Amino acid sequence: MEGMNSEASAVKLPECFSSVIPGWFSEISPMWPGEAHSLKVEKILFQGKSEYQNVIVFQSSTYGKVLVLDGVIQLTERDECAYQEMITHLPLCSIPNPKKVLVIGGGDGGVLREVSRHSSVEKIDICEIDKMVVDVSKQFFPRVAVGFDDPRVTLHIGDGVAFLKAVPEGTYDAVIVDSSDPIGPAQELFEKPFFQSVAKALRPGGVMHSAAFSLPSFARKVIESKSD
Template identity: 85%
Template sequence: MAEESFVGDLPVKRPREDEENGAFNATEAMETETNSSEYISSVIPGWFSEISPMWPGEAHSLKVEKILFQGKSDYQNVMVFQSSTYGKVLVLDGVIQLTERDECAYQEMITHLPLCSIVNPKKVLVIGGGDGGVLREVARHSSVEQIDICEIDKMVVDVSKEFFPEVAVGYEDPRVTLHVGDGVAFLKAVTEGTYDAVIVDSSDPIGPAQELFREALF
């Protein structure tokens, strides 16, 4: 099993169960998510619609079968819902992070392109990527001896392990050590040249991920 180090435990808010059928009220839950984030502004009953100022004139909508989880960490709103066509979906602050149906395309590209350009990489750092998908792909490289991941939001890790076990399976690799904290601060604290590769798997440059897009990081 992977090792873990913690800056501090973050509370995990479990979804409230409906007394009659044990299911979340999808419309109610999505409206709460909408009102709490300026980056999603369109929800109709039974549908989740992502509208971001980063993509003017566009919207991405998925039909919702059931809300599986909704909580608020110290950093962002976290939601998981079962969609009709893309399986389970992870949403952070109103922005879709991954879906069961197509997550592999992103995880594979962000991981294998850099690692295949390095001869026998041994030490790899992942900043962000709390869902564990990048860890899963890094672990496929037999030359890698050490995999560190620094994720600021422990709730994302816990939720991913529970609802996306096939993605979060990377945490089970014994080469993996989880560090819960700020990725920028973590990278500043390590000696230059410690890692053969640093993969930044962040959300959009909004909220807690903003620092990962500033020139100082690079």
């Protein structure tokens, strides 16, 4: 891995997805036509391409460091805690004394950090498909990736769908799906067979929490996939 000190204008992202013009990053996607989310860029810190996706970290003027996967903002230093806390503590506080927790995705380590705050938890498995995301997060987002340092954590680099299929029935008290957008490597995490595998992996009374995003179409897709 190597850091990148080039200016924002040197960054090239997938066409028709996002763009960097001098001084600005704009997240543009056909999933939300007519909208764009833009942040002012101070410096590109890292740019790389893994087996699965483009990975970029840049320093913004208002949100601190920003992690971008395939042109989609995944987290910012300024507000990552709001997402990590909600996706973690809501499910874990809804059941008594969760002991075994599985995180699918979550390669930045933020969900792990929050899960580790629960003293009843004895074992935390995380399955992240892209090792570069883990490595980049440890380098540039140490306060987020600190979750990997917990001795209860076991990191599995691989496909979350395949991992769940191999899990014995009734293994986990909670499954937290911290995925990227439902495109590319995360597509299968929003399909019915995946949710059926989650149900099998949960013990009776166990819970699952999945990112459903803010767009109604995404939420409907997740709900329809989980229904019989």
